[in-house]
Amino acid sequence: xxxxxxxxxxxxxxxxxxxxxxxxxxxxxxxxxxxxxxxxxxxxxxxxxxxxxxxxxxxxxxxxxxxxxxxxxxxxxxxxxxxxxxxxxxxxxxxxxxxxxxxxxxxxxxxxxxxxxxxxxxxxxxxxxxxxxxxxxxxxxxxxxxxxxxxxxxxxxxxxxxxxxxxxxxxxxxxxxxxxxxxxxxxxxxxxxxxxxxxxxxxxxxxxxxxxxxxxxxxxxxxxxxxxxxxxxxxxxxxxxxxxxxxxxxxxxxxxxxxxxxxxxxxxxxxxxxx
Numbered sequence: 001x002x003x004x005x006x007x008x009x010x011x012x013x014x015x016x017x018x019x020x021x022x023x024x025x026x027x028x029x030x031x032x033x034x035x036x037x038x039x040x041x042x043x044x045x046x047x048x049x050x051x052x053x054x055x056x057x058x059x060x061x062x063x064x065x066x067x068x069x070x071x072x073x074x075x076x077x078x079x080x081x082x083x084x085x086x087x088x089x090x091x092x093x094x095x096x097x098x099x100x101x102x103x104x105x106x107x108x109x110x111x112x113x114x115x116x117x118x119x120x121x122x123x124x125x126x127x128x129x130x131x132x133x134x135x136x137x138x139x140x141x142x143x144x145x146x147x148x149x150x151x152x153x154x155x156x157x158x159x160x161x162x163x164x165x166x167x168x169x170x171x172x173x174x175x176x177x178x179x180x181x182x183x184x185x186x187x188x189x190x191x192x193x194x195x196x197x198x199x200x201x202x203x204x205x206x207x208x209x210x211x212x213x214x215x216x217x218x219x220x221x222x223x224x225x226x227x228x229x230x231x232x233x234x235x236x237x238x239x240x241x242x243x244x245x246x247x248x249x250x251x252x253x254x255x256x257x258x259x260x261x262x263x264x265x266x267x268x269x270x271x272x273x274x275x
Contacts, residue, residue: 014058014079015047021045021065021075023179035064055081068183069249071121090124095247096239099125102253109255111271113233119179119250120187121148129271133224133231133256136161148254149176152193160201163223163230169200171220221259231266232259 022032022043030040038057045051046061052063058079062072073083088094106114107128113133115126123146134142138156148246151157153169162168176192179185211263221232243249258264 013049014053014075015049017067017075017078018043018058021067021071024184025065027065028254032061032064036060053079055079055084059084065184068235069243071183073246085244085246085249088248090251091246098248105253107259111267112256112258114253114255115148116251116253117148118252119183119185119246120191122146123148123151124251129267132267132270133226134158136197147191149191149195153198155199155201158224159198160203161194163226165201165203165223167220168222222256226266229262229266231263233257234259234264237262 014134023255027035028040029043032038033040033043036057037060042051042057043061046053046057055076058075058081059072062075067075069085069088070087072169076082076084090099102116102125106116106125110127113127113130115130116124116125134151137151137158138154141154141157142153149172152162152172153159159165159169173192173196176188176195180188180192196220219234221234223230223232225231236255236257238253238255240248240251
């Protein structure tokens with residue numbers, strides 16, 4: 001599995017990294033110290049380099065700052081410690097149970113589309129129904145490694161068929177910006193800049209907000225034109241609780257639920273269940 005990279009801000013020492021994460025979380029030294037059962041003086045000494053924190057203290061501070069697992073390893077390395085969390089490739093035999101479990105979940109979601117992505121939205125696995133949705137996408141976007149954001153927002157991808165493209169584009173860019181604010185990943189930032197710069201397809205329109213709200217009052221759907229009809233989907237995202245491996249911490253399963261009866265009927269007929 002490819003790494004998502006780490007951006008370390010203006011300093012690479014453990015104190016500068018810790019201060020960067022604390023400021024990112026908008027906490028004072030005292031607030032962080034109280035949460036981590038420490039003192040503001042000790043936190044200050046760590047940030048200024050006057051004190052070398054123990055591995056236990058760093059992990060405790062990282063937990064209170066909700067620092068991503070990959071970044072926790074970077075924090076430990078900066079302090080002179082070995083990484084605490086392994087990064088096991090998804091195709092490693094040690095991941096067999098996890099991989100099989102995800103594949104079963106994906107298959108069980110048929111006839112509705114579902115996929116698994118990593119921290120840079122690289123598609124690692126998908127079910128049969130997603131293939132139906134991607135028919136007509138340009139071959140260069142379907143060549144490995146597939147990227148969900150490129151496929152969705154590129155003019156040669158799904159973009160020309162997304163009926164509410166501008167609304168859905170805004171949603172995806174906001175989602176990426178939120179993730180960047182949490183993980184500080186340079187590859188993710190580069191992907192964001194790339195897809196944000198894609199030209200809009202000539203078909204791009206905004207469906208009237210009042211029409212969307214009236215039809216789907218509970219959540220914004222992705223509405224895709226397909227073979228003379230419009231399929232409407234609601235997106236849900238699932239991640240693993242308390243991951244202890246870098247790879248697992250960056251996995252996300254996205255499932256698309258039909259938002260109306262017409263979409264349900266079409267997919268059930270188009271993607272028959274395995275027998």
